[in-house]
Every structure is written in C-alpha cells, then in structure tokens.
Amino acid sequence: MSAFVVSDDTINRVVAWINNETVGSNGLTYGRIGRILKGIGHDPDQDNFEVNLGRAMFDLNVLAVNQRYGDGEAEKFRPLDYSFKPATPGSVYQALKSLHCWHYQCAEGDVPETEFYKAFESVIHAIEGGIVSRLPQYEAAQWD
Template identity: 30%
Template sequence: MSSFIVSISCMQNIIEGLFWHHQFRERYGNLYEKQNLYHESGDFNVLAENLYLLNQAGVMQRYPDKPDSNYVKIPKFNWRNKPVNDMQLLKSLQCLRYQCCEGDIDKEPLYKWLQDMISCLMDFIIDKMPEYDKAKWD
C-alpha cells in the first residue's frame, strides 16, 4: 500500500461538497459540531488545513525515512465555489481516508470524524436510491 498527499481537486471536492450539500449538513450537522465546525467558509478553510495535516501525518508515518520535502508538502486550498455531487464527495472522502490510514492516525479524533462522515454520507446516498425505497422493511 502506498500513501500520498491528496490532490487539491480531491480536497476541493471534500470541502465544497460538505459545504454545498445543505440537506446533508442539516441531517448530519451533529457531526460538524463534534469538531466545532460550522457552515461558514472560513471554518471550512480550517477544516481543509486540518485534513491536509492529518493526511501529511499519515504519509510521514508510512514513509518515516523520507525528509519533510515536497513529498509531504501541503497544497494551499482554494475555493472553486462549485457544487459537488454526492458520489464524488463520497469517493473523495474515501480517498483521503485511505491516504491517512497509516500508523496510529486512526486514533485521531479528526480521522474518526472522517469515518463518521463517510458512513453518514453512504446512508444518505442509499436512502435516496429508488431500489432502497422499494425494498421491504419487515
């Protein structure tokens, strides 16, 4: 398994996806509150930075012999101000989680929050599927 710093595009999908999906935010707002995250773009910039730091820590635990060079350099997050669909948000969240899951990173509160967000988003997506709506509940 390899590990790398996720792309700016991946982080934009995550941050802007979480910001723009109002139904998702309203339904699972308690997950944001766990990390004292609110829905203003300034706080989401902090979230992007913290997620990149988590990603960087995972990469550094995976490759402890590499110096802190461009390999673990954190890109500067920039807003595109563009909605992101649920599937892309989910895949970007899963990509970030995979790149962070080295060493003891899984014990970090932000990593656990990331896992909770993925789980909630999966539930949200499944609940909207016509097949799920038609399935029996008995």
C-alpha cells in the same frame, strides 16, 4: 499499504460539497454531517469553516504520510502549500470518491485513532446512507 498527499482539488471538492450539504437541515444527510463536524470543533456556521476544515484535512494527510514513510517525507510527494480555493460543489458521487481517496491516504500510523479521522468515518457513512436510502430498491424493500 502505500500513501500519498492528495491534491488540493481532492480536499476542495470534499469541503465544497460538505459546505453545501450543511446549509440548512434538509440535505442528503439531514444535518448529520454538520453535527458530526461541530463535535470535533469544525462548525459549518463559523467564519472560515471551509478554510479551516480544508487545512485540517491536509494536515492530517501530511501527518499520515510522514508516519508511513518518516518525518519530512510528505514534502517529497508534493509541495506542502495547500490552499483552500472555493469550488463548485460537484456530485455527491464525486465528493464521496474524493473523500474515500483522502480517508484511505490518512490510514497510516496512529492517524486512524484520531478523533478527526474517526469523525470522517461517520461522515462517509452518513453520505453512503443518504445515497442508499434514496435508491428505488431501498424504498421498495420491506420495513417490518
């Protein structure tokens, strides 16, 4: 498997969508993402939530790449100057694809054993479940 340090845009798309999703409790995941993130110390109601979450995501990605290729190797992929910039939340599909990309790039060394990485597995499942549960085929399926 290979890994790279994702773009700021990738992280910022995810963070913007999550921030939008966690406002109120009737989003796609009915507050589940907010609860997951609070459980790992990233409360969407706190000041600088987006900045802190984006930085934590970037740092985990850098850690994974360095574990894959060796200390200091991540900076060969791109400058390690991540900065959160507010983005317009895109579609749930773009957010999910960006999240899958970031998550895959973090699947190196012992990073998949971290609480942060595992929490994002739950975030991914929550988004996927929210999408599927709104499909007409799912609605039409039997519940018995």
